[in-house]
Amino acid sequence: MTFDLETAASPKGLRRVAIDPVSRVEGHGKVTILLDDQHRVKQVRLHIVEFRGFEKFIEGRPYWEVPVMVQRLCGICPVSHHLAASKAMDLIVGAVPVTASATKIRRLMHYGQIMQSHALHFFHLSSPDLLFGFDSDVARRNIVGVAMAYPDIAKKGVLLRKFGQEVIRATAGKRVHGTGSVPGGVNKHVSRADRDALRKDLPQMLEWAQDAVNLARQLHMQDAAMHDSFGSFRSNMLSLVRADGAMDLYDGVLRARDASGRLILDGASDQGYLDLIEEEVRPWSYMKFPHLRALGPEKGWYRVGPLARVQNCDFIPTPLAEAQRQEFVAWGGGEPVHATLAYHWARMVEALHAVEVIGELLDDPDILSGGLMVTGTRRSEGVGVIEAPRGTLIHHYTVGADDLVTMCNLIVSTTHNNQAMNEAVRSVAREYLDGVEITEGLLNRIEVAIRAYDPCLSCATHALGRMPLKVALLGDGGEVIDHIARSSTGEIVRDLAARVRVDG
């Protein structure tokens, strides 16, 4: 398999430029670029450089610890892991379905998470690029610079994020690494005092969230040609949607569209994810490369997250965000929007939706009272899938009769976007870096493309799958020496016919 610019035909003698670390993203990543004497780009890779092995040491732990342990994968989206693990453990304890109160309190927690994470990403991390320009002064290109130049924007960002964090605190007990969700339900109601305080702030948040969508859209429009083409490429898109096709970030069925927007997967149960998605290891990154099994690694990779979700769903079930979604979709003029930078716009549409959903749930008496926990027939296996801020998050566990976890498999959102982020940086490298003297501002463009995906690289460093895998052993010159695959049944296939030269 070959992807353009992934592997230089002959890396010897090429000059190496590194962006290390990639900044204003969560976690540890670096980009390496190999150039020849004429500054021609020969290879570009986004490496995920850390290995932590969470999935392995979760094995042997009691299942009830898992929702609080695994959220330590990530401090930005701990709620997503907390809830995906809880949903999987609901199946283990036979709590199907959990109570109305538990579902609504978890949803509230989750939409609080979406809101704070999206606000953090747009305002604290990405807005400096969009407001000041990609090659603006390094010293100013951060949230402090934004606070100095655009105090009003910075303040709204800080307070939108604060509101989301407060929703999490009210439901999970703590802003970061809370304990509210447990296998079978939740362990507390929302207090009346917290509910009232949040309700009081809601109208202001709705207004600011609308301002945020308008700002993101306006920034896109200001230089529409550049925003549409920057780091752009066509791809499939995957997400959960509600059974009726509505956007739903807490629960649903899997849906995928191809690059032209045609459905290629719909109504698929998340429990069968292993039949749908396959992962591949490449030796230069600890992060795996997933793809749709039916389409294979070259055609089957896809994007997840706001860009996918806003276009995969048929509608958003809240009025303000739905109006914004329609504007977004209209921008594509009948074709899906594939622009990498359109992620920001789509992300703010979702942030607005999250505030609307939070408003609905705060008005619901079930969050203040009602049954919290249920149990049922104990099972040995469970899959929990949720739409985390960055995309589809999959948790899969098996638990023994002694209540200890025997297997844990996680595919985190950022991993799904691995190929896409690599494509985006290669697209930028081709367009802006090829054949020219590289400057800091040009290198920041690479990071701008990565940032659009809001990667959570800490999450990605823990994700180590157990899924079918294809491995090619390459010789010095990049030629395939050996090619092995494990089929879905676990059988090892050695495909010697694949002895073809890998062309950079």
Next chain:
Amino acid sequence: MSPGTGSYPVYAPRKIKVATVSLAGCFGCHMSLLDIDERLLELIQHVEFDRSPLTDIKDVGPCDIGLIEGGLCNSENVQVLREFRAQCKTLVAVGACAISGGLPAQRNHLDLATLLTDVYHRRLGMSEGSVIPNDPELPLPLRHVHPIHEVVHVDYSLPGCPPSAEAIWSFLSDLMAGRTPHLGPDQLRYD
């Protein structure tokens, strides 16, 4: 008013330089720092950020305060920690992972080679030919996850997973005012 008064230059107090990094952590301690909310806008009146996940400064320069989140899980973590120690007058271990290794240190009872093999090779039912990611661009994982005090001198430790925003705020306020930081029992937590 004596003549010339208005022409004396008025020096703003120098901003305190702060560098932050997340090593083998989850970014949660940085999130807790941001959880000081609108006080962040006040903080940046007095503080200038050097290398940090919030800025694009890639190498740490001379700083007053270095905040370290996360323990040490690979060779690069060690190198970055040493650079921070060399550049920062006051180095603070922020959160459970920096102080004790935290949750990632749960892998310490497993043999690293077995762990990697299990994950990228044996567990997948592979025999020969499959690769543990091994590119020279990837830093080598350490056999065990270490707390940072095992490698450098640490001036202060701020416990919690994560330490609360209140604790971080009062700690930084003390440091910036030149006081010895003191956290009351309500601000110390070991979750």
